[in-house]
Amino acid sequence: MAPQALSQAQRLADRSPSITGPEIVAELVPPPQFEHASFESYRPDLNFPSQLEAVERLNTFAGAWLPQRPGGFFSRTRKPKAELPGIYLDGGFGVGKTHLLAALWHAAPGPKYFGTFIEYTALVGALGYAATVKQLSGARLICIDEFELDDPGDTMLMTRLLGELVASGTRVAATSNTPPNSLGEGRFAAIDFLREIQAMSANFEIVRIDGLDYRRRDVEGHAIAVPRDELDQMVPALLERGSAVTRDDFGSLIRHLSTVHPSKYIKMIHGIDVIALTDVYLLTDQTDALRLVAFIDRVYDAEIPIIANGQPLNEVFDQEMLSGGYRKKYQRSQSRLVALTTGELPPHD
Structure with a gap:
């Protein structure tokens, strides 16, 4: 037998x-284990206050999508002032960056996309740059897990793409992948990221998440x-x-x-x-x-x-x-x- x-x-x-552009687009959602990720289900390590601070900061970022409530000019219920269109989660592996990114995606209205850096560059390869811009245009939120800094060409391609989308009103959230030698255990990954995206840097707020790998x-x-x-x-x-x-x-x-x-x-x-x-x-x-x-x-x-x-x-x-x-x-x-x-x-x- x-x-x-x-x-x-x-x-x-x-x-x-083989994989087609539409198939890649269909996969641009959080992985199965994060299907129900929320800010409430994230379990911060209280030994690292930046984890709880990250949850609060992302909640505020998501608040920009809440409908404006009635109220006078001085009302506390007024919608908060417009914030930067991008947020960047910088931290080591295993601190819950992907969970928080997926939680933000779930909190956002559609259309919205969630994928790894590789998936987005593959989409450009499958559809071409112009068609990718057209496909993603109109998205309320684009989430990029593990923004790669290994390949300067792909990095600049993505930053150009994000620049066009941000200019059209799309908001962007990304996580770091702590590139070559991690340059200070991830802290300087954000600096490298901002250097790579050059003029885009002013659009991103950096949120540092310290902590140990939960695994x-x-x-x-x-x-x-x-x-x-x-x-x-x-x-x-x-x-x-x-x-x-x-x-x-x-x-x-x-x-x-x-x-x-x-x-x-x-x-x-x-x-x-x-x-x-x-x-x-x-x-x-x-x-x-x-x-x-x-x-x-x-x-x-x-x-x-x-x-x-x-x-x-x-x-x-x-x-x-x-x-x-x-x-x-x-x-x-x-x-x-x-x-x-x-x-x-x-x-x-």
Whole structure:
């Protein structure tokens, strides 16, 4: 039974999806785990007052959409004066920036969009610049999670796009990704961001969010690596239950990711319940590692558990990477890999 069942497992390496502009637009909503995110459901760490201050500041930012209440000139019910059209959440990973960004999105009237930096640049690639401006024009709010500073060309493309949209009345909210060497643990990410967007800088208010990664206990733990014979038994058992399972050699997946644009990773994992990876090993090429980080971000958003054998997945980034310019990205991915391999596998409906 086992060999036959194993043959039914799909391979991520066989998936080379295409993605259209309308499909990207349809995905510009918060990830499933933030479907009901609100300011009330955010749990600030009281040891870091900036977290509660960020909630209050975003509530004020969202207040600009509230209808003006009747009242005289000196009435306290008057709508507050117009504020800057952009707000930028600057902080380390795991402090709840995405939760707060999604909460703001839920509080805003439509039309509105929520996506990662990669998704917006992919939209420009799919539709062209002018068509993207037309598609997004009229939006009340555009949320950009993890504004990338890795690629100056893409950064300037996005700032030009945002400049046009802000000029037309759209409001923008973004989070940072603490770029090369994190330049002071994220604090100077905001400065780099403002430098990149040049004339746009006057449109953004910076909101600093200090704190520790809420997954820090997971970071101190380890991703589960199961013995190969155990993985060989788990895959057919999951298939027998009706779960959609992919099974890939880790090296094959890494090579395949280099052939698929990161904007398409979400379609690679569409309809998958569990991902199985065999013979996981230490990565020494930073380009491969960054692709894996982008892929794991999509897997984490989709809440797809991973079973793997070989090197524990949170240990696939070598020490040079973990001490280099993108260490914050790798640390975030490590915590996500621990969560994905230690969580209970979802039961089949």
